[in-house]
Each structure stands twice: as structure tokens, then as C-alpha cells.
Amino acid sequence: MSRVVAIVNQKGGVGKSTTAINLATYLAQREEQVLLADLDAQANATSGLGVSTHDSGCMYDVLLEGRALQEVATHTDIPGLHVVPSTINLVGAEVELVSELAREFKLKRALDRMPEGLYTRVLLDCPPSLDLLTLNALAAADEVLIPIQCEYYALEGLTQLMRSIRMVREELNPGLQVGGVLLTMFDARTNLSHQVAGEVRSFFGDRVFSAAIPRNVRLSEAPSFGQPISLYAPQSAGAEAYSAVAEEVLHRG
Ligand code: ADP
Ligand code: MG
Numbered sequence: 602m603s604r605v606v607a608i609v610n611q612k613g614g615v616g617k618s619t620t621a622i623n624l625a626t627y628l629a630q631r632e633e634q635v636l637l638a639d640l641d642a643q644a645n646a647t648s649g650l651g652v653s654t655h656d657s658g659c660m661y662d663v664l665l666e667g668r669a670l671q672e673v674a675t676h677t678d679i680p681g682l683h684v685v686p687s688t689i690n691l692v693g694a695e696v697e698l699v700s701e702l703a704r705e706f707k708l709k710r711a712l713d714r715m716p717e718g719l720y721t722r723v724l725l726d727c728p729p730s731l732d733l734l735t736l737n738a739l740a741a742a743d744e745v746l747i748p749i750q751c752e753y754y755a756l757e758g759l760t761q762l763m764r765s766i767r768m769v770r771e772e773l774n775p776g777l778q779v780g781g782v783l784l785t786m787f788d789a790r791t792n793l794s795h796q797v798a799g800e801v802r803s804f805f806g807d808r809v810f811s812a813a814i815p816r817n818v819r820l821s822e823a824p825s826f827g828q829p830i831s832l833y834a835p836q837s838a839g840a841e842a843y844s845a846v847a848e849e850v851l852h853r854g
Contacts, residue, residue, distance in 0.1 A: 603636070603720045605712060606780060607742035611765075612758055613729035615750040616785035618645035619820055620843075621726035624746075626650075626829035627847030628722055629681035636674060636720040638663075638708075639687035640738055641728040642694075647686040650677045651827025661690035664707045664737065665697055670715050679829065683720075691734070698733045705733065705773055709741035731765050739766065740773040744780030749801055751787045751794040751813070756801070779805070781853070783846060784813035812845035 608617045608624075618641065625637040639646040639660060658673035663685065674683040698704045712723065725738040739745065745766060749755050770777050782805045788794045802809050814820075817839035823830050830840040 602717070603712075603715075603723050604744075605723045605725065605742045607725040607727060607735075607738040607745045608748065609727045609735060609738065609745050609762070610747055610749065610758075611729055611731045611735070611762060612750070615755075616748040616783070616814065617641075617729070618649060618726050619824075620746070620748050620783060620785065620814070620846075621646045621724050622649045622824070622829050623820075623831070623839075623843035624847055624850065625682055625724050626679050626831050627844050628850065629679050630831060631847060631851060633681065633721045633851075634719065635682045636670065636685065636723045637682065638670070638685040638723060638725050640691070640708075640725055640734045641687055642689060642691035643728070644687040644689075644691075645824065646726040647684060647688075648827060649824035650679075650682075650684055650829060652677060652684050652686050659686045659688040659690060661688065661694050663711050664694055664734075665701075667711075670711050671719055678832065695733050698737075705736045705740045708737040709774075712741050731762070736769065736773070739769040739777060742774070742777060744778045746781045746783060747779065748783045748785045748814075749797070750785050751797040753793065755797045756804075759804075779808055781850070782809045784809065786816040787813040788816045810846050810849050812842050812849060814842045814846070815839065817842075 608621050625635045629635045658668055662668040663670055674685050676683055727735045727738050784798050815838050819834035819837035820839035823833035826833055
């Protein structure tokens with residue numbers, strides 16, 4: 602069975618897509634077979650991996666047309682990494698799903714129908730809200746990975762997120778775990794970063810990855826070249842940090 606990881610935080614701009622792209626890449630480079638499903642209509646994970654628009658289908662077709670994930674998955678420049686692309690069609694998905702039966706379980710059904718052994722890990726890049734698409738991700742996931750930006754207001758909204766996760770556990774997916782919390786855009790020179798990191802670590806304990814992702818300009822440049830950091834700037838501090846996180850993910854098992 603593949604391990605399904607939802608990358609969730611209803612705040613925008615905290616590093617979800619950057620984490621999805623680069624964690625997926627480093628896991629694939631360590632022999633995993635990875636499927637990255639892009640659930641955000643903004644399609645940052647799709648374009649950030651250099652995947653352009655696709656006649657072969659997208660996440661919308663999986664959620665609303667019942668198409669198979671492996672059918673719409675497209676390969677990337679990274680061996681072992683496939684992407685289920687997002688397109689602008691996803692904008693309407695949220696509204697269209699509302700009237701569907703078992704609307705929270707569309708993605709779960711699609712994952713259940715996937716042939717055994719195709720992928721060892723599935724990463725879900727979620728939109729910046731707790732909408733039906735994110736609920737689909739939470740209902741389908743074994744664990745959530747929460748990126749937290751080391752900035753003011755970072756912790757605001759976490760209570761709501763944890764409440765949603767609890768509700769999902771009660772109503773949709775009893776086995777859902779908080780698998781990891783990742784500090785992003787950490788700036789070692791500022792007190793604020795250290796303060797946020799301290800608070801997050803005291804709240805989440807050892808679920809916080811020991812590697813924090815530094816604020817790193819290479820990480821913000823890479824998507825405009827459609828490349829993960831391992832191709833764009835493999836020696837950068839951002840690359841080292843995401844590589845270390847992938848290592849931790851593998852060790853946690
Ligand atoms: P989200 O998916 O949560 O909205 P993104 O991953 O798209 O967040 O990141 C938001 C913006 O910040 C993007 O422009 C991205 O390139 C940039 N960014 C993400 N992580 C870092 C980082 N560690 N250092 C510098 N810029 C980053
Ligand atoms: Mg995003």
C-alpha cells in the first residue's frame with residue numbers, strides 16, 4: 602500500500618507547494634515511486650515541476666469524471682516522480698462536488714482503485730483553505746504534513762486546523778495522523794523565527810522535523826524554471842534542507 606501524505610495548511614504562502622515539489626523529488630531520488638497530486642487550482646506544484654497543460658486530463662477528471670489517477674498522471678523530469686496535474690478546471694470542482702454523493706470520498710475512492718504497487722508514496726498538495734478539496738485530501742490521507750511559516754501570525758489558524766483534523770478523524774477518517782510539522786522560511790538571524798520555532802516545537806514536540814527550511818532565494822526562483830531545487834540549485838541551503846527532510850520522512854517510516 603502506498604503511504605498517502607496530505608500537505609495541509611489553510612494559510613496561503615506558507616510553503617505547501619514548495620514542500621510538495623521538493624519532498625516528492627527527494628523521495629523519488631531515494632528510490633521511492635512517488636505520485637504528487639495537485640489539488641490546488643493555482644497549479645503551483647504542477648507548473649513548478651515543469652508540467653504544462655495536458656490533454657490527458659487533470660485532477661478535475663479524477664474527482665468529477667471518475668477517471669483513474671494513474672491514467673491522468675504524467676511523468677516529470679525526475680525518474681520515479683509522476684504528477685496528477687491541476688488545471689483551472691479545478692476552480693469549479695468545489696462547487697460541483699457539493700451536490701455529489703459521498704463528496705468527501707472522491708479522492709479516497711480513486712486511491713483505493715489504484716493498482717497495488719504503482720507508487721510507494723502519494724503526496725497531496727492542498728489549496729489554501731479548508732474546502733471540499735482539502736477535505737478530500739484529509740479523508741484519503743494516512744497522515745498530514747503541516748508546513749508552518751516562521752513569521753508573525755504563524756500560529757494563528759493552527760487551532761482551527763487542528764480542530765478540522767479532529768473532526769475529520771471523527772467523521773471521515775479515524776486513522777488520520779499528524780505525521781509531521783515542518784518549519785519553513787526560517788531565518789536564523791531573527792528572534793522571531795527562533796520564537797515561532799520554539800512555540801511550534803513545544804506544541805507539537807517530536808512531530809516537528811528537526812530540519813527547518815531556511816528562507817532561501819533559490820527555492821523561490823526554481824518554480825519559474827519549472828524545476829525542483831535538486832535540479833535548479835542542488836548545492837543551495839534550501840536543497841540541503843529539503844533533502845534532510847526527505848531523509849527524516851524515510852527514517853520515520
Ligand atoms: P503555499 O503553497 O503554501 O501557498 P508556496 O510553496 O507556494 O506556498 O510558497 C509561497 C511563496 O514563497 C512562493 O513564491 C515560494 O516560491 C516562496 N517560498 C516558499 N518557501 C520558501 C523558502 N523556504 N524560502 C524562500 N521562498 C520560499
Ligand atoms: Mg500552494
